[in-house]
Amino acid sequence: MARYLAGRIVMLIAVLITSTIIIFILLHLAPGNPATLLNGGHPPSPATLKYFNRLYGLDRPLPIQYLIWLRHLVEGNLGQSVATRTSVSSVILPRIGLTLFLTIYAVAIMVVIGVPLGVLSAVFRSGPTDFLASVGSLTLTAIPTYVTGVVMAVVFGVVLNWFPALGGGDTGSFLTRLDHLTMPAIALGLSSLALASRITRSAVIGELEKPHVTGARARGFSPTRVVAKHGVRGALVPVVTIVGAQVGYLLGGAVVIEYAFGLNGLGTLLVSSVQGKDYAVVQAIALFITAEFLIISFVVDLLYGVIDPRVRLVGRTA
Amino acid sequence: MSAVAGDLLVFERDTASRVAGGRLEGLFQRVVVIVSALVLFVIICCALFAPWLAPHNPNTIHLLNPYTGPSAHFPFGQDSAGRDIFSRLIYGARLSLLGPAIVVGLAFVLGVPLGFLAAYRGGFVDGLISRCFDVVFAFPPLLLAVVIVATFGASFMTAVLAVAITYIPLMGRVVRSAALVERSKTYVEECRLQGYGAWRVLFVHMMPNIARVLISQTTLYFAYGLLDLSALSFLGLGAQPPQIDWGGMLENANQGVFQSASGVAFPAVAIVLLVVSLNFIADWALDYQSRKAGQL
Numbered sequence: 219m220a221r222y223l224a225g226r227i228v229m230l231i232a233v234l235i236t237s238t239i240i241i242f243i244l245l246h247l248a249p250g251n252p253a254t255l256l257n258g259g260h261p262p263s264p265a266t267l268k269y270f271n272r273l274y275g276l277d278r279p280l281p282i283q284y285l286i287w288l289r290h291l292v293e294g295n296l297g298q299s300v301a302t303r304t305s306v307s308s309v310i311l312p313r314i315g316l317t318l319f320l321t322i323y324a325v326a327i328m329v330v331i332g333v334p335l336g337v338l339s340a341v342f343r344s345g346p347t348d349f350l351a352s353v354g355s356l357t358l359t360a361i362p363t364y365v366t367g368v369v370m371a372v373v374f375g376v377v378l379n380w381f382p383a384l385g386g387g388d389t390g391s392f393l394t395r396l397d398h399l400t401m402p403a404i405a406l407g408l409s410s411l412a413l414a415s416r417i418t419r420s421a422v423i424g425e426l427e428k429p430h431v432t433g434a435r436a437r438g439f440s441p442t443r444v445v446a447k448h449g450v451r452g453a454l455v456p457v458v459t460i461v462g463a464q465v466g467y468l469l470g471g472a473v474v475i476e477y478a479f480g481l482n483g484l485g486t487l488l489v490s491s492v493q494g495k496d497y498a499v500v501q502a503i504a505l506f507i508t509a510e511f512l513i514i515s516f517v518v519d520l521l522y523g524v525i526d527p528r529v530r531l532v533g534r535t536a
Numbered sequence: 537m538s539a540v541a542g543d544l545l546v547f548e549r550d551t552a553s554r555v556a557g558g559r560l561e562g563l564f565q566r567v568v569v570i571v572s573a574l575v576l577f578v579i580i581c582c583a584l585f586a587p588w589l590a591p592h593n594p595n596t597i598h599l600l601n602p603y604t605g606p607s608a609h610f611p612f613g614q615d616s617a618g619r620d621i622f623s624r625l626i627y628g629a630r631l632s633l634l635g636p637a638i639v640v641g642l643a644f645v646l647g648v649p650l651g652f653l654a655a656y657r658g659g660f661v662d663g664l665i666s667r668c669f670d671v672v673f674a675f676p677p678l679l680l681a682v683v684i685v686a687t688f689g690a691s692f693m694t695a696v697l698a699v700a701i702t703y704i705p706l707m708g709r710v711v712r713s714a715a716l717v718e719r720s721k722t723y724v725e726e727c728r729l730q731g732y733g734a735w736r737v738l739f740v741h742m743m744p745n746i747a748r749v750l751i752s753q754t755t756l757y758f759a760y761g762l763l764d765l766s767a768l769s770f771l772g773l774g775a776q777p778p779q780i781d782w783g784g785m786l787e788n789a790n791q792g793v794f795q796s797a798s799g800v801a802f803p804a805v806a807i808v809l810l811v812v813s814l815n816f817i818a819d820w821a822l823d824y825q826s827r828k829a830g831q832l
Contacts (some may be wrong), residue, residue: 237674241683246689360811362763364770365804368790372797470678474767478790479743489771492686500686511676 222523222530230516237508238291242284245497256300258371291505297498301491306502310484314506317472317483320399321510324407324468332411334460336418336457341445343423351415358412363471367405374401399481404426406475417460421453428452438516466511500529538809544728569820572813579810583629590623595778603795604807613798629693631781633805635774638696640754643703648750651703651711652738655719655748678700678767684805685773689776695768702764703757707708714746714806730821742800755818759811771807 253262253270262270271277277284290297296306339348374380381401425431426449435441473485480486484503491499500506524528583587592610598618605615612621654665672680684698718724719742729739743750768774769783771791777784782803788798 233670233674237635237673240671240675243689244683249689251564354813357808360759362766362770362804362814364767364790365800365808366785367803368793368800371792372800376794382563466676467678470676470682471767473678473682474770477771488682489773490680492773493690495686497686504604504675504683507679509681512674523560 223520226516226519230512233512234509237512238288238505238522239284239499241504241508245501246280248495248497288484297365298501299491299496299499301496301499306498307370309487309499310502310506313482313484316395316399316481316483317476319395320403320406320476320481320483321465321468321472323396323399323403324410325465325470326409327407328414328464328468328469332392333413333418333457333461335411335451336415337422337445339415340401340408340419340422340426340449343419343483355412355416359409359416363406363409364474365400366408366479367475370401370405402475402481404477405478406471410468414457414460414464418457419452421456422449425449425452451525455522458518458521458525462515465514469507469511556797565820565823568816570815575809575813576817579629579806580633582626583633586627586630590620590626592623592629594619594623594764594780596620602805603792605796605798605801612802613796615799616792621785622804624785625782626753626804628749628780628782628785629806629809630812631775631779632762632766632783635692635699635765635781636758637702639703639761639765640706640758641706642697642700642752643757647704648711651708652715653734653739654708655712655715656734656738662712665708669708672702672705675702676691678764681764681768682771682773685768690776692779692781696763698772699761699764699768703761707753710749711746715742716748716820718742718745739743752818752822755814755821759814759818762811762814 226502253267254260257266258261268277275283276285287297296305296310297303299306299309302309314480335351339351342348375382381396422445426445430452431444431448434444439448472483473488475481476483478491484506488500488503490504491497596619598614600618601614602616604610604618609621610620610627615624632746650665654662675683680702681695681698684701685694688698690693690811716736723741724737727832729743732741765774766783766786767783769781770787772784772787775781775784786800786802786807789796789803793800
């Protein structure tokens, strides 16, 4: 296991560094420069251009700029937002909480409801309920999150008035926040929930048909034990895969949901920074979300090793 | 739904076709597929014949009656600037179909040969291509597209290219794993012994055997491409006015959703109908091909 872990950590660091290079280069390719932006979009005089290029270090060679940027990054200095003229971290930090809350909430909804639902429909399969569930989940996976969001805001927020339709409950306590983010989290997690339950269902069905499960039944174990200990255990690899993949999707989807519900999270800031060409902020948010995604993928990889001992031995001669 | 999930759905469908229950089968499946094909046909007709089908100019503004519900003159109501939602929906079909079509086209033209090559050559070539794919997979799908749009400015073509970049490696990876299975079969070895070149083996001999996966994958990617592009348009990062697409219509309607829900409802229904239909068609294609393979 230690060797597997070490290999994964090296991979994680390599991919993290690659992603910083990609994001750095991508945003460097962007046309325009801070001097033009500060000049209201008009081309600045050569002296002004030179001054601002010097101020932001744009007159150095590209690899040097990257290394300086990386060093600042490690030190926690994310640069300055051109739009607000304050440090990027001061713009981003107050918003991280909402985004994390929303994403974790949505992931929890997906895992806590979706996976058991899949197991149940695998056990009670072939009935009309299962058929309806399949058609229902296929439809749910096809509905984009922003549509779910808008429809829910109107139905539950305005018509029924169960939940607040707008805002993230920024100043309130944990419960206020929970109240405000329930609808966005459901809207964000619903299609992933449907997908997770579909994948779980077929993985568990596939496992229940295997001889070792028949063997467990023949030995007289209770149906609950057969499903829980023998069926679900073997089906965990595809379930973990889909959950991991969906978390990546939820991180991207959160951007759209925040925008739809008008929440003050990283996503709305990302969109407004893209529109306002505030590249330092775009870079920082992109890096933050990518790092989250990579760390989750890393945890999923470790889980494979825990679930399936064969994975740990890959690359080792038997 | 993300395209990564799409790959798992194909896995799910493969498992599901081996185990009974909870599936669309027989007559019912045929009816569903025919309805889906009709939906697709109607939407394609809208895109092709928009100028003849639309009752109004989609960009004509009637500022005096914004957010008006359906009326005799405007069957689906009017949007924030009083424009005819019905006509905009018909015209919007054009970019809403063209965008995903370009995404899928690029994913096919670049992803398929790369995936084939990686599987067929193996070794260094495989390593190089697979690592390049991994770089793209390191980012959450929609995020990469947003950053690319940030770099090159928001427009329809930028959004399409940005989404395409995330689909090329997805297609490549699927093709690679399908081709890896084929490569180990005796007919490929036979072809090699005959001295056929790599491309001849790939396109003439291996292609028909992985067509099943390719067709259903392409159909699914079209659906997800539509969802991704609509999401970008919804964020104001896709097609810019006066260009019309369904995601952009949603964005516009969302701002006035409390005045009128019809502006949200119609483009939303159009997107969902198209995506669900494509899903059913992909499902059927996979089934149809595997039944044919079973008969051989």
